[in-house]
Every structure is written in structure tokens, then in C-alpha cells.
Amino acid sequence: MIINKVDDDNYIIKVLNDKLDNIDIFNIDEVEEFIKNIFKNFLKFFKLSGEVVLNIYLDLYYGIIIEIKREVILFDDEIDARVIFHLNNSFLYEVDYFYILNNTNIKNGNIYFYDNSFYLELTDFASLSDMYKISESSNVIWDNRVFNIINNGIKLSLAS
Numbered sequence: 001m002i003i004n005k006v007d008d009d010n011y012i013i014k015v016l017n018d019k020l021d022n023i024d025i026f027n028i029d030e031v032e033e034f035i036k037n038i039f040k041n042f043l044k045f046f047k048l049s050g051e052v053v054l055n056i057y058l059d060l061y062y063g064i065i066i067e068i069k070r071e072v073i074l075f076d077d078e079i080d081a082r083v084i085f086h087l088n089n090s091f092l093y094e095v096d097y098f099y100i101l102n103n104t105n106i107k108n109g110n111i112y113f114y115d116n117s118f119y120l121e122l123t124d125f126a127s128l129s130d131m132y133k134i135s136e137s138s139n140v141i142w143d144n145r146v147f148n149i150i151n152n153g154i155k156l157s158l159a160s
Helices: 028-045 097-103 128-137 145-152
Strands: 002-007 010-016 050-059 063-072 079-086 092-095 109-114 117-122 139-141 154-156
Touching: 010 028, 010 128, 028 050, 028 063, 028 079, 092 097, 092 128, 092 145, 097 128, 109 145, 139 145
Parallel strands: 050 079
Antiparallel strands: 002 010, 010 063, 050 063, 092 117, 092 139, 109 117, 109 154
């Protein structure tokens, strides 16, 4: 699990599939319980109060990304959390095209060229080793930018 502090009101938590403890990401009850545990542990280390929105992004081949955004600061220590699940997502990875070709065994994926960058969309599970290589060498895109890149980018084949 990786926690990035964007600023005092915004955090991003990334959880790869191998850390999901065999959770069925299509079972909302299981995911909800998992998110509750992550949020409880998060609050032990990061003081946060007020009205908070948790945007939960799920990707079959990556795992879960949680955006935590405080919208209103209250004067007490209470938290009012609203959870929004985004289920129709693919995650994209802003990659160096030749790095992916030369350093991973990924054969099933789409490559999009958009705004002078290459983006990888996985279409099948990658090995844990390849997932860590991708995670370390790329920026993960999970929000509305994904739809813009897929709809407006040039789709290329993943050469083998």
C-alpha cells in the first residue's frame, strides 16, 4: 500500500492486487469492509476531520486507488465521510513504450499515444514482477483523464 499526501486536504492510497487479501473487487460488501479498515488505519497516522469524500477506483488488473478529499473543515474531531465507487474504469499507465517492450513480458494490452505520451492499458493480468516494474516506471492514470485518452488518443498495437 502506498499513501501519497497531495496536501493537507488530499491524499491518495494505492493498493495493488497482491495486497488485497483475496478480496473479490466485484463484491461491494468485501470492498467496503476493506476500505473501512484502510481508512481506520489511515486516520491513526493522518489527522483528518470534517466532511470527507472517498473516491474509490477499482481496476481488475491493478487493484484499488482511493482518493481522500476533505471538502469542509469542521471545528470538532468528527468525520462525515461519503464514499463514491467508480466501477467502470480502466487504469492507464503513462509509460516509456520501449521500456515496456524491452523490460516486461506484457503481451496483452493496448497502447495509446496522446499528447506526446504513451499510455498502456492492460487487457489481461500481468505477473507480479511486471506490475511492480510498471508501477515503478510509470504514472498511473485512473480518473476522468482515462476516458479522454482512450477516446482521443491514437491506439497502437503492443509489438511483440
